[in-house]
Amino acid sequence: MDVNQYLGIFLDETKEHLESLNAQILNLEQSPEDSDTINEIFRAAHSLKGMAGTMGYKRMQTLTHDMENVFSEIRNGSMKVTSGLIDILFQCLDALEEYTNNIQESADEGTNDNKPLIDQLNAFLNSGKDEAKAQPESKPEEPAAPAASEARWKEVPLGEPEKHVFAAAKEQGKQVYGLDIRVQETCILKAARAFLVYKAVEEKAEIIVCSPSAQDIEDEKFELEFSLIVVSNNSLEQIIQAAQGVSEIESVTGGVLDVENIVTEKSSEEPAETKKEETKPAVSAEKAQGTPAKQNDKKAGKPVVNRTVRVDIEKLDVLMNLVSELIIAKNSLVSASNTEGVSGGSGFNEQIEYLESVTTNLHESVMKVRMVPIESVVSKFPRMIRELSKKLDKKMELYMSGEETELDRTVVDEIGDPLMHLLRNSADHGLESAEVRAQRGKPEVGSIFLDAYQDGNNVVIEVRDDGNGINVEAVKNTAIERGVITPEQAESMSEKDIINLLFHAGFSTAKKISDVSGRGVGLDVVKSKIESLSGEVEVKSKLGEGSTWIIRLPLTLAIIQALMVTVGGEKYAISLGSIQTIEDISPSEIKLVGNKEVINLRGNVIPIIRLSEELDIDSLKSSEDNMVVVIVKKGEKLAGLVVDELMGQQEIVIKSLGKYISKCKIISGATILGDGEVALILDANALI
Amino acid sequence: MDQLKLADLNEAGETAQYIVIKLGAEQYGIDIKYIDNIVRMQHITRVPKVAGYLKGVINLRGEVIPVMSIRLKMDLPEDEFTKATRIIILKLEQHGTIGVIVDEVKEVVTLMSSEIEKVSYDSQEGKANFIFGIGKHNDELISLLDLNVVAMEK
Numbered sequence: 001m002d003v004n005q006y007l008g009i010f011l012d013e014t015k016e017h018l019e020s021l022n023a024q025i026l027n028l029e030q031s032p033e034d035s036d037t038i039n040e041i042f043r044a045a046h047s048l049k050g051m052a053g054t055m056g057y058k059r060m061q062t063l064t065h066d067m068e069n070v071f072s073e074i075r076n077g078s079m080k081v082t083s084g085l086i087d088i089l090f091q092c093l094d095a096l097e098e099y100t101n102n103i104q105e106s107a108d109e110g111t112n113d114n115k116p117l118i119d120q121l122n123a124f125l126n127s128g129k130d131e132a133k134a135q136p137e138s139k140p141e142e143p144a145a146p147a148a149s150e151a152r153w154k155e156v157p158l159g160e161p162e163k164h165v166f167a168a169a170k171e172q173g174k175q176v177y178g179l180d181i182r183v184q185e186t187c188i189l190k191a192a193r194a195f196l197v198y199k200a201v202e203e204k205a206e207i208i209v210c211s212p213s214a215q216d217i218e219d220e221k222f223e224l225e226f227s228l229i230v231v232s233n234n235s236l237e238q239i240i241q242a243a244q245g246v247s248e249i250e251s252v253t254g255g256v257l258d259v260e261n262i263v264t265e266k267s268s269e270e271p272a273e274t275k276k277e278e279t280k281p282a283v284s285a286e287k288a289q290g291t292p293a294k295q296n297d298k299k300a301g302k303p304v305v306n307r308t309v310r311v312d313i314e315k316l317d318v319l320m321n322l323v324s325e326l327i328i329a330k331n332s333l334v335s336a337s338n339t340e341g342v343s344g345g346s347g348f349n350e351q352i353e354y355l356e357s358v359t360t361n362l363h364e365s366v367m368k369v370r371m372v373p374i375e376s377v378v379s380k381f382p383r384m385i386r387e388l389s390k391k392l393d394k395k396m397e398l399y400m401s402g403e404e405t406e407l408d409r410t411v412v413d414e415i416g417d418p419l420m421h422l423l424r425n426s427a428d429h430g431l432e433s434a435e436v437r438a439q440r441g442k443p444e445v446g447s448i449f450l451d452a453y454q455d456g457n458n459v460v461i462e463v464r465d466d467g468n469g470i471n472v473e474a475v476k477n478t479a480i481e482r483g484v485i486t487p488e489q490a491e492s493m494s495e496k497d498i499i500n501l502l503f504h505a506g507f508s509t510a511k512k513i514s515d516v517s518g519r520g521v522g523l524d525v526v527k528s529k530i531e532s533l534s535g536e537v538e539v540k541s542k543l544g545e546g547s548t549w550i551i552r553l554p555l556t557l558a559i560i561q562a563l564m565v566t567v568g569g570e571k572y573a574i575s576l577g578s579i580q581t582i583e584d585i586s587p588s589e590i591k592l593v594g595n596k597e598v599i600n601l602r603g604n605v606i607p608i609i610r611l612s613e614e615l616d617i618d619s620l621k622s623s624e625d626n627m628v629v630v631i632v633k634k635g636e637k638l639a640g641l642v643v644d645e646l647m648g649q650q651e652i653v654i655k656s657l658g659k660y661i662s663k664c665k666i667i668s669g670a671t672i673l674g675d676g677e678v679a680l681i682l683d684a685n686a687l688i
Numbered sequence: 689m690d691q692l693k694l695a696d697l698n699e700a701g702e703t704a705q706y707i708v709i710k711l712g713a714e715q716y717g718i719d720i721k722y723i724d725n726i727v728r729m730q731h732i733t734r735v736p737k738v739a740g741y742l743k744g745v746i747n748l749r750g751e752v753i754p755v756m757s758i759r760l761k762m763d764l765p766e767d768e769f770t771k772a773t774r775i776i777i778l779k780l781e782q783h784g785t786i787g788v789i790v791d792e793v794k795e796v797v798t799l800m801s802s803e804i805e806k807v808s809y810d811s812q813e814g815k816a817n818f819i820f821g822i823g824k825h826n827d828e829l830i831s832l833l834d835l836n837v838v839a840m841e842k
């Protein structure tokens with residue numbers, strides 16, 4: 001067996017443990033006395049150490065080992081949690097994350113020993129505990145449950161050759177131990193766990209007998225328990241410790257095998273009788289085991305039952321593509337039945353309707369599979385705010401809601417950086433210093449809110465602060481200074497337009513450039529990133545009261561509902577999400593304002609965009625006819641798109657035009673219609 | 689004939705297969721290793737606001753593929769679509785999958801490196817840049833297209 005095949009599991013688990021450590025250490029700072037939190041941290045660190053050790057990542061193991069020592073002292077109550085300590089622990093987590101990233105890229109942990117961190121940890125350790133200079137071995141281990149020592153390993157049938165080995169080992173001064181290993185019931189990959197235990201024990205001892213056989217274990221032909229008989233120079237505790245380092249192992253128990261007895265037994269008694277004697281304790285052993293196991297359960301707190309399977313995202317993409325194909329096929333059936341008036345009557349149509357509902361449901365569930373809560377991204381923010389709070393010397397608190405809001409996996413992976421930018425921005429530019437806050441009668445501690453919620457076909461993420469808000473005048477002046485706009489332009493710009501200048505590349509109003517933000521990159525990057533995800537971002541701000549950044553992201557990226565229209569004989573799709581209403585307008589209603597065509601629609605002045613002009617094609621309608629105007633909105637801006645005809649609503653699969661044709665901004669993609677023809681998708685946002 | 693050619697091949701060493709196409713009166717060769725597919729002329733959906741030689745996109749078994757006119761790219765008269773017109777789907781490392789419109793697809797030929805004459809670039813004609821060599825085959829001359837130049841954006 002090769003360790004590499006477990007690399008994936010190792011990485012996944014390490015990340016989970018690191019995430020939980022991050023969260024729990026934050027918790028610990030809030031409530032340093034909470035024993036549940038400490039236990040949770042201790043367990044995660046312990047598992048990490050064991051896993052790293054088994055996989056042969058020594059540096060990672062060393063670092064986690066030292067962290068574990070610290071946690072152990074905290075758990076014993078012989079050390080106090082201080083803010084300095086938390087800082088160092090966070091740095092340790094960063095270092096661990098770096099190791100993990102290295103491993104993910106090259107299967108190697110890298111060469112950074114992180115010596116300074118380890119030294120700092122040890123310094124804390126030494127200053128923290130005066131009374132006991134206890135060596136690491138004596139730290140409270142997870143209960144080794146000596147009570148269960150008369151356990152299954154005694155039942156392991158031993159043959160002649162083994163007994164000879166035992167006798168020989170004894171002569172060399174080695175000890176023979178029996179071990180019982182019990183895997184957690186929730187464990188998914190029992191064989192892998194068992195293998196890791198096997199590996200861990202092998203480092204400390206020579207495994208003589210394995211029951212069930214190693215082959216059976218590899219094939220997962222065992223219940224939750226298996227037994228090992230080993231020969232070693234090391235102490236029993238060391239071996240048990242090594243085995244317990246593997247995560248999802250419920251308990252490891254063991255004892256010294258009385259070699260003398262066995263060896264002599266064999267010479268005097270019949271093997272059959274040996275067996276009899278060995279089966280008897282089995283009953284009591286099981287009883288004895290019942291209780292410690294239960295205790296373990298309690299210790300573990302709430303066992304996280306994960307009824308999930310990890311699936312490669314590429315496989316999901318394949319599935320998604322197949323669903324798309326199916327929808328295209330369904331569309332072509334629908335159009336065939338419409339145009340050809342296929343005989344067979346209602347039965348045929350019924351089947352098509354049935355197919356339609358099946359594909360829609362299938363599409364929905366595949367989309368759901370791809371959805372993940374944004375929690376995995378936002379969970380690192382509280383820590384970031386905490387660090388910013390120290391760095392900037394401002395008091396602030398982050399309040400989050402809606403972490404369970406789900407988004408497409410690809411979007412969630414990309415949304416982290418933009419959100420981080422916005423939060424940093426709020427912390428650095430938004431919130432005022434303590435003195436200013438006091439003057440303004442605001443609470444000393446600044447608040448930053450991160451709210452996520454679903455709104456129709458969109459997911460909205462808001463970053464809000466109760467800080468200074470955006471100083472429109474300052475923005476305007478800077479923009480003029482930097483030559484982004486001319487003073488004349490500035491005159492005619494609305495407050496909103498000026499605020500939007502913040503998203504202009506190379507714009508930063510921070511008077512001081514700090515290493516937190518203010519290098520002029522940021523907001524424009526945020527905007528382009530979000531737009532690349534087909535989303536949009538806007539700002540609302542009130543000077544002195546704070547600002548709100550609103551990010552709007554589409555729930556799905558691949559399949560949308562669209563309105564099909566024709567312009568000059570060509571078919572185009574407009575996403576239904578951006579359409580407000582559809583109007584029938586007579587040419588006389590069009591007015592000219594500033595040489596631009598507008599209409600006055602129920603009190604709203606809406607600019608008119610003639611799609612035929614935008615698309616370089618001649619409209620097939622005469623200019624006297626009433627016009628069909630599709631009113632689209634982008635944020636709060638409206639525009640009317642003049643089309644020739646409406647074809648109807650359709651579910652379309654978005655296909656990329658490829659990088660070869662990427663220059664066309666107003667086209668966001670293409671789709672394949674039921675008749676096999678390609679129709680282009682108009683990007684209403686780019687048109688406005 | 690074919691048998692003979694194969695025997696020749698083994699001795700001459702480096703050989704490559706080319707698909708011979710016609711653009712107007714001239715014959716061109718396209719290295720077969722870049723060719724994914726050859727399809728009949730079909731409806732091309734125009735994409736607005738792109739370079740003129742990009743005719744639009746087609747649906748190739750559920751994939752949307754851009755199609756360009758080699759004629760327009762090489763400043764030849766515009767394509768006339770006939771029954772013989774084909775779209776050759778190329779798979780290029782740099783540019784991805786792209787279709788090119790040709791007047792006619794004639795045959796596949798095997799050329800040895802000794803049968804290919806490199807073209808010098810001193811020609812005043814812009815067209816010469818699209819060609820990296822001239823192949824001689826049965827007394828006929830085939831201009832071999834440098835596809836990366838053909839596909840390059842102007």
